[in-house]
Amino acid sequence: MQALARELGFSQIGVAGVDLSTAEPGLMQWLEKGFHGEMTYMAAHGMRRARPAELVPGTVSVITARMDYLPRATPDDWQHVEFARLDRPQEAIVSMYARGRDYHKVLRTRLQKLAEGIAAEIGPFGHRAFTDSAPVLEAELASRSGQGWRGKHTLVLDREAGSMFFLGEIYVDLALPPSEPVTAHCGSCSACIDICPTQAIVAPHRLDARRCISYLTIEHAGPIPPELRPLMANRIYGCDDCQLACPWNKFARRSALPDFDPREGLTGRTLAELFAWSEEEFLSRTEGSPIRRIGHERWLRNIAVALGNALRGGDASAREALQSRLQHPSALVREHVAWALQQAPGSAGPAD
Template sequence: MNAADIKAAIRAQALAAGFDAVGFAPAQLAPEAKGRLQEFLNAGRHGDMGWMVEKADRRGDPQTLWPAARSVVVLGLNYGPDQDPLSILAARDRAAISVYARHRDYHDVVKKRLKQLGRWIAATYGCEIKVFVDTAPVMEKPLAAQGGIGWQGKHTNLVSRAFGSWLFLGEIYLALDVEPDAAEVDHCGACQRCLDVCPTAAFPAPYQLDARRCISYLTIEHAGPIPLEFRPLMGNRIYGCDDCLSVCPWNKFAQATPHAPLVAREDLTAPRLAALAALDDAAFRALFSGSPVKRIGRDRFLRNVLIAIGNSAAAELLPAIEVLLSDPAPIVRGAAVWALSRLDPGNFAARQILALREEFHPDVRSEWTAGIPISTL
């Protein structure tokens, strides 16, 4: 079988395995991709994600990650929503969970299909393979662009002419030479809707992201209290943010996902903030079993929920705050204090002095003093 036949056979098998986009890239990154990564890290825009620095050499060079790599099969799985993800932002007593987390964990869904395809390639062509989803130090989006299945838009995410901004990515590294596809060109043109819509101005310039300002980073990766300046801007976004993805004009060609495991769960599409605030650890684990949300843990999740409650202007949510003011987790108590200062400022000052006599955790004390300065009492 010649090289063209091998490539066609792998593509056909990938589509048969349920992937929606298939491309082939060389096992090396273009110099500009490596340069962008280094600039991102040098500027400290990775925030708390120290693992990006520790594994930068492997992330920037597929052959450092696996020296035997010769080619990369880049694969995309459509997770397009069946409704506008931004419509939930107007329902302030409800929670906005990013589209990618409203269903079964995509890592499991993508990896299962990658392994199926990888086993077939290894058995058919007798070559070694390595399978990767985004938990490994792989620069997926530049590889996908080199493999022709999309381009990195100004929001730094992959954009596809066929699927818009809604593709999960995975890769199979091959110890086999396969002719690469032509890289996709940038079709963003003069459009910058994704930059303009960002609530926290997380894009210093087109094609640049400062993760420290990104709501997805703040609600998922950031472990401590969320900086005060960003809290009012988060609205009811409690896990991730879809704004920059949702406004991309190329989404007009996207279709709702046909993959059952990636169809949004009804209970995660617009859950009530009051119900989420009442979750203990066991209930949190049960609700988010099989979901990527489970990874951040109940305490960090409730931190996010309380910020959304503080932004809700819904006085009926005050009882939920009251309960969490005495939560064992300082990160939850602190967020509850901030939410109280927003929903009940008139009574906040009267409670401040007593609270400061009883609260000894520095982060929570700082929330009480930040709400209303004691000098104004």
């Protein structure tokens, strides 16, 4: 199974049992505090997230898989390279995982091939594959199956691979021996908590998604809270800061797959360039990309905020780009454009 997994591009697979009852109190508390924000599907599924046998009746074990996603040509000083983008406020920052092909498609296809390969060896069995696509406690299952430990930023960390990887699962009706979990190695380090621009990591292992830039730019559909907009800087889709600051990511591995190589047009481009994309151009350029799912309206909303932050920092060219969308049909876009224009030094409008 391990050899087949490596052939398919997975760096490691493991096995977890289906009794996640000890994770239920923490999940319930997180939901009760409203930390899931507008991700109502998390509350709607309730404890089914922690009960694999309820989600997929007949499930006895869960095969977990890990796939590295750093592009093949990533330089050794990649963390420094990525942080440096914040020093160029006119440049649009897209989270590293989203610069290539949609990971949902890549993992789902390969998880299915893994299941088919196992069936070819042992015979047919019941299974269902997931990758961030159902009420699954991915990080919990991954940590229980030896893929790593839960970092203070809530992501899974591995001593030999950091956290720059995707997770996937195959729920199976086979009784498989579980993998051994690994011990945690964060120690007293708080780099991820300290670096978070919006202080979304409210305590070790506790994330308030409502303050997280990844949530705000991807999952959140409405207006971005004005007090958080200046903190987003030039990040327009996702945020990697907690991972960039993590010392363990000096061991992050490059992907063997070309799927995660950055697409032309999503890296090193100016905010003004991306803000000028028509809806047709947006759909064309993001075809097969995870970015496409937020739609053109939210794309413009996010970039308007970044342009406002650039304008506040003295980038006069941002004004012209923003003015081009002042009459946009979407009230959501118009509101964020108006806010952004008020960020100009000397503007009569509020700066925050």
